[in-house]
Amino acid sequence: MENQKDEQILDNGPFYHGTKADLQIGDLLTAGFESNYYPEIIMNHIYFTALKNGAGLAAALAKGDGEERIYIVEPMGQFENDPNVTDKKFPGNPTRSYRSQDPVKIVGEITDWIKLTDEELQSWKERLAKIRENPDAEIIN
Template sequence: MHMGDSTTYYHGTKADLAIGALIEPGRASNYGKRAPAKFVYLSATLDAAIWGAELAVGEGRGHVYIVEPTGPIEDDPNLTDKRFPGNPTKSYRSAHPFRVVGEIIGWEGHPPERLAEMRAHLEKLRQAGVEAIEE
């Protein structure tokens, strides 16, 4: 559905990846109970990818990569159906790997207080037993 378009897609993570690396489903999820993910996630907005980089589980600094889907992508139902109808965050997922084609250097993180609010919000969801939906 989005193949071959000129959209730039981003993926935020704590993983340190080389250009040309594939980001594949099946690695432990960044969120929730860390079950193996069936999908990999990407966004066409830098802001959403920055949140991904900042909130990902793991040590070290976050990375924001420019990625290229290798197969079809679909709207991320966790964001589109629930919180943001119409997908304004331009968040997508795919069962196919993404290829890393570049890295954004020098991106601006969110202010510490916004980050703390978002972490508290995610923790509250976790305690309420709300997991990111995989299906």
């Protein structure tokens, strides 16, 4: 299965998706839902990372009251570097963050990652609030 654009291998994974949703192995995650960070935007992509703790951050910041969860996911089609962090904020892709318009399939779940402290979580929420207040802030969807 070809998993990358331009036939260039971006990353071999494993890949992770952080959320508060209670999902099952075999479920497909798809685009078309509200952004966790910009609820007025319907996302054209599904996002994932090759870093467990990066997925943990996404889980901590996800909407909802559910338990933070990190799922191991397998891209079902092509994917690309996430332009919201790649080069725009960090040269290259040190966060190993990706996105796809194709579904990703849940193939497992992990429970061992470094969770944010209450202070770290509050700091991230404040950063996101400042970004939202900036009229020049742009999310590449």
